Amino acid sequence: MTVHTALSRRSFIVGSAAAGGLSLGLRLPLTAEAAAAARQPEVNAWVVVKPDDTVVIRIARSEMGQGALTGLAQLVAEELQCDWSKVTTEYPTPGENLARDRVWGSFSTGGSRGIRESHDYVRKGGAAARQMLVAAAAEQWGVPAAECTAAKSVITHAASGRSTTYGRVAEAAARQPVPTDVPLRDPKDWTIAGQPLPRLDTADKLTGKQVYGTDLTMPGLLNAAIKACPVFGGRLASFDAAAVAKMPGVRKVVKVDDTAVAVVADTWWRAKTALDALPIVWDEGPNTDVSSASIADTLRKGFDADDAFVGTAAGDAKTALAAAGARIVTADYAYPYQNHATMEPMNATALFTPRRCEVWVPTQNGEASLAAAAEAAGLPIGRCEVHKIHLGGGFGRRGNFQDYVRQAVSIAKELPGTPVKLIWSREEDMLHGAYHPTTQCRMTGALDAQGNLTALHMRISGQSILAAVRPEGMQGGKDPVVFQGLNGGGAEGAFAYTVPDLLIDHAMRNPPVPPGFWRGVNLNQNTFYVESFMDELAHAAGQDPLAFRRKLMARHPRHLAVLEAVAERIGWQTKPPEGVHRGLAQIMGFGSYVAAAAEVSVTGGKLKIHRIVAATDAGHVVNPAQVERQVEGSFVYGLSAALHGECTVKGGRMEQENFDSYDVLRLAEMPAVETIIMPSGGFWGGVGEPTIAVAAPAVLNAVFAATGKRIRDLPLKNHKLA
Amino acid sequence: MARLTINAAVREVDADPDTPLLWVLREQVGLTGTKYGCGIAACGACTVHIDGVATRACALPISALGPEQAIVTIEGLSPDGSHPLQQAWLALDVPQCGYCQAGMLMAAASLLAQNPSPTDADIDAEITNICRCGTYNRVRAAIKQAAAGGAAQRG
DSSP states (O other), X not given: OOXXXXXXXXXXXXXXXXXXXXXXXXXXXXXXXXXHHHTXXXXXXXXXXXXXXXXXXXXXXXXXXXXXXXXXXXXXXXXXXXXXXXXXXXXXXXXXXXXXXXXXXXXXXXXXXXXXXXXXXXXXXXXXXXXXXXXXXHHHHTSOGGGEEEETTEEEETTTTEEEXXXXXXXXXXXXXXXXXXXXXXXXXXXXXXXXXXXXXXXXXXXXXXXXXXXXXXXXOEEEEEEEOSSTTOEEEEXXXXXXTTSTTEEEEEEETTTEEEEEESSHHHHHHXXXXXXXXXXXXXXXXXXXXXXXXXXXXXXXXXXXXXXXXESOHHHHHHSTTOEEEEEEEEEOBBOOOOSSOOEEEEEEETTEEEEEEOOSOHHHHHHHHHHHHTSOGGGEEEEEOOOSOOTTTTSSOOHHHHHHHHXXXXXXXXXXXXXXXXXXXXXXXXXXXXXXXXXXXXXXXXXXXXXXXXXXXXXXXXXXXXXXXXXXXXXXXXXXXXXXXXXXXXXXXXXXXXXXXXXXXXXXXOBOOOTTTHHHHHHHHHHHHHHHHHHHTTOOXXXXXXXXXXXXHHHHHHHHHHHHXXXXXXXXXXXXXXXEEEEEETTEEEEEEEEXXXXXXXXXXXXXXXXXXXXSOSOHHHHHHXXXXXXXXXXXXXXXXXXXXXXXXESOOSTTTSOOOXXXXXXXXXXXXXXXXXXXXXXXXXXXXXXXXXXXXXXXXXXXXXXXXXXXXXXXXX | OEEEEETTXXXXXXXXXXXXXXXXXIIISOOTTSOOSXXXXXXXXXXXXXXXXXXXXXXXXGGGOOTTSEEEOHHHHOSSSOSHHHHHHHHTTOOSSOTTHHHHHHHXXXXXXXXXXXOHXXXXXXXXXXXXXXXXXXXXXXXXXXXXXHHHHHO
């Protein structure tokens, strides 16, 4: 077990290798080819088998707590039929991926896609490696490969009574032709995948040995603290470097792009202390009049605007809602800005020389980090490299957005040959987020005399993420991601309710606050709007919220199945304990069907969430123990937003700068969570995000049942329940 | 030059007296298991023990400490990950990203040292550390499991 080991001229390792655990190797400076050579013998890109039968499985996606490292290793190991107790993992570098024609595919780890997008080719990688190992053994024995079997890293030829291990034939296996026909095991036969195996990365997280980006150290490393203009769209006007130049430990004060200034010092604390003392003049730019109130006003005007993009439509909702005789129910909702607030603040370490640039960074997308590093360094991408580190939380902040990488490289360029570790303060992290976008929604429904929903118009007004960060994903000006969970059909997020006259449209209003992909993304607010309003409609119709939904869900049996499952488990048809009230919600998102039922009480205006039952149908489940953890964690994230989270804008900047004003859910508020995992097979859905979306409506529908108060804007802390 | 007793070893550290203990631990002593999360003692990622009491190190200047005070970090909680809480954490596979877990463990260890059989209300009151991944229910279960193991040992 090593923490800081051999330093040589060519390479050194910062990391740790626990028994059966994770090996994190950070190489400096090493070409992609040399790094690949140092890792021989590999059977193929996904599998390295060492002579002692240790199996190293390459993981392209990032581990940020969601357990994909373990799940992806299970999928490869399942097909490889290796001894799980001897499995370790490593990240290939983005540079190696480019040098090898992207043999590991995408490195992007977001959208709950880690497993569902790569299960096929990682399993094929494991299966191909097994075939090559078996072929090598068969060749040595002079027997047909088809007569050999493989299990737990042992290859057996029963007819002749011979056996060998993967480690003994790995080198020969690497020379075998790459198989073209690679059948995969039927999930019903899985023995490693599909099992609730413990995570591979736990041990070092209990002793302080796990190395995060903020923990990196290297010979000669300097530390940087940074401040960017706190007003969105503002710039750096000037600063007085001389005023802090003589402070202890200070090495350099650096202008970073046009927007920020950094102090580089021997320690981060000294860098931050000097930065806090640095006289800085900001050019606050054009947005100083922007406030939460002005943004809300802009969005509200979108309710009646004609310039809306249609997401989902059936019949003629506008005409139906204007027809005489229909009973109209309408309500306006709103969802605020949220910060990801990963526990580990943004950071990156960069080493720049005029010929080469290397970055060590906790990133959800190593290839995006590499592109950002190359751009900031002004070097060809082939002269740059990124070394991935486990993330101290990602939640969408560390994927598309590589601002901290660009900054670290820009600072390191001023100190060629010296590694520089940039760490954002919590305040910087709160002021320069990629915020959960803000939207509002006007829901208008028509009920017939029997209380059936006959027409529905859902007008979303507000911010587009894609318009700001991925304009190439726009479709003729429309942001399709705005309609997450509201699609007319499809495998990603189909709308559950069949309504004869339906219109879901979006008036795009983009305030000058940078939006981003925040765990759950647009499914969060869309589900809050739809599932709260379905509850409103059910009450208006005088019907049970489950029965009311059920009538509209006949064409969507999988949506209904998860909803029925949570209703049954929570005891929906039975009377709750005295003072306890229940709420329901369901949605399809990120390819999975999820539902939640909550039990709450409100006493003296104080909410207590007693219990939540959650159901997930993700098609296939690779590790049910990790799915449970993702579902529980989704309630922490979703309830943090529902109860506490809100970033407010004043003077063109965020008002919240730390956890004292941006509170999140803590242990005392955490309800018991019962998870029902009900994979129905035939598809692969994600699990890291969808359940977040049902947290708020399930709980707030229960709050309505308890108090008669309908919460239509978050967070709950802004409302009095007494 | 300040003298501090960290994980049972006396260390001389050359740092400004205003420097928070957190940064002395991380940057001068090389003990990076204790994490920076907020800098205002609001999140608990930096929790260490001072004379056995859970203390948030990010807002505690070293000038407030002397060599007679025993500072224990996650690296000193046990020599080999064998503290009953570390064992319970391993058995229940508690961490997700893991960044807050050292602070969680140190807060829990202090709680159990003072209250070997904490109730749910005791855990609610004492474990106020922030976890964004969502490990709270397993943190609670692991504390109870470790407490139950301690109770069994005491007979």
